[in-house]
Amino acid sequence: MDDFQNFLETSLTGQQSSIHVYDLSSRKVWLKKASERHGLWLYTPLKWLAKIFNLGAMVPVPNQGGSAAIQCESKRIQQLKSLGVSTPNVLAISQKGILLEDIGSQHQTQVIQLDQALAQCQNDIASKSLLFSQAIQAIQYIHSQKGYLSEAFARNILVDQNHQFSFIDFETDPLEVLSLHDCFVRDWLLFIFSTAYHFEFEKLADASQILYRALLAEPQVYSDICKVGKRLKWVLNFNISKVGNDGKRIQKCVLFLRYLKEQSEKNT
Template identity: 75%
Template sequence: MDDFQKFLETTVTTQQNSIQAYELSTGKVWLKKASERHGLWLYTPLKWLAKIFNLGAIMPVPNQGGSKAIQCEFNRINQLKQLGISTPNILAVSANGLLLEDLGVQHQGKVKQLDQALAGRRKKPEMQFSLFKQAIQEIQNIHLKEGYLSEAFARNILIDEQNHFSFIDFETDPRDVLSLHDCFVRDWLLFIFSTAYHFEFEQLTDASQVLYQALLAEPQVYKDICKVGKRLNWVSRLNVRKVGNDGKRIQKCVLFLRYLNEQSEVNSST
């Protein structure tokens, strides 16, 4: 039994949190413990939208929790690594937990969530749009290899100081309940939902143009994303700002989807 396996099996029995960081002699690691997961209603407001409009592609995929979630993450990380996608290195695994190397150690430098990076570049629009475009290219690269993510929120996309991308959080497998095509659609919808919020309202048209250009390579995926947008379009007429940041996030997402749909008309007439 190597040191990592021993550390996992002795520590997982006393760890209280479902995930916790530790500093070992080799560097920072994360221990994910098999535990029961909370109900899907925690995935609001996305869950709210999916439920009302029967949009399966954005419905949170059930997390079975316990050892099944650990095994799922183990399998999904290995699947993506075989495609050449950067994910955390697995140091040890058991039925009760998973020990992962911190991505900062892997990249030998600081990493941050795409969510944080986009927010930090709001006062520098050119840099913000450049990062947004790079993130889109990374997801598109995964799709070209017939891969897909589990929860393609910006918080689960990490970048290092050289703008190299990595992906985390694989306790669910959308392929268990969706076709590969719908997994692609789901990736883009979750990405839009978690990134549109970081742009000003007047920037959303330009941001949608960036994604539109990428989706020219995935025409049917583009059409299905636009179908979702059309079904949500009426939300933009509501005063969702009254419900705070969640409402503003929904509003920007719906506007982004509307502008994305309009891009085909604008570009066909030019």
């Protein structure tokens, strides 16, 4: 048993939280414990919503929890690594947990979540747009290799000082319940939902144009994303901004989707 495997086995019993960071010599690592399976009933409303609106890409991807989630994480990391995608190194694994190398330690550079990076740009729209565009290109590369993410939220996309991107959080495998095409659509929808919020309302149309240009290479994916936006446009009839940041986030997401659809109309 090597040092990492031994550390995993001995630390699992004492660790209370489901995920914890440790410093091992000059290496930073994350230990994720097998946690209880997520109640499948939690996904029922979203499942019915996807069925009613015929939104295949919105079918929920349950996190099975426990050892299944741990094994899924390892499998998905290796799948993406084989495509040349930057993901955490798996240092050790067991039925009860997985030890992952921190991306910053792995590449010996400082990394932050894309969510934070976009927020730090604040009113520097040029820097924000560039970062947004580069993140899109990183996801595009994955799709071009027939790969897909698990939870393509901005919090699961890490970026370093050289704008090199890495991806984390792979406890689910969307391909178990979706087609590869719908996995692509789902990636973009989650990405839009978690990034549109960082643009001011008057800048959403410009941001949508950046994604539109990228999706010219994926016309059917673009079409299906626009269908989702069309079926959700009723949301804009409500003043959901009154419910706080979550309402504003949803509103900006749906507006982004509307502007994304309008981009094709402007160019025809």
